[in-house]
Amino acid sequence: MDGSVLIVTNPPSMPGSSPMDCSAQGITPTVVLVLIDRMTGTDRQRQTLIESLRVRFAKAVADNDAEAKAALFKEAVYLGIQPDDFTGPDLDQTA
Numbered sequence: 001m002d003g004s005v006l007i008v009t010n011p012p013s014m015p016g017s018s019p020m021d022c023s024a025q026g027i028t029p030t031v032v033l034v035l036i037d038r039m040t041g042t043d044r045q046r047q048t049l050i051e052s053l054r055v056r057f058a059k060a061v062a063d064n065d066a067e068a069k070a071a072l073f074k075e076a077v078y079l080g081i082q083p084d085d086f087t088g089p090d091l092d093q094t095a
Contacts, residue, residue: 049079053086 053072060068073083 046081050081050086053081054088057086 053076057069057072059065060072072086076083076086
């Protein structure tokens with residue numbers, strides 16, 4: 001998972017205070033670690049579209065179906081996806 005760590009203290013830090021100040025006042029600070037997923041819904045959707053194109057392109061290559069390959073290239077252009085994103089080096093890239 002691509003993510004980062006966010007540290008939250010409770011009670012919230014006041015200007016000029018720190019978790020150490022809280023301890024000195026008898027308040028035990030709580031630290032919560034949160035992983036933040038950096039992949040947005042749009043990124044996930046794009047990856048899903050690329051995977052769909054990849055599967056269908058492999059089938060078109062296996063079936064030697066030039067029309068299907070051409071249609072997939074047109075679909076990719078419409079979606080803003082480069083052919084290199086769904087065609088592998090081991091797949092035929094000719095239409």
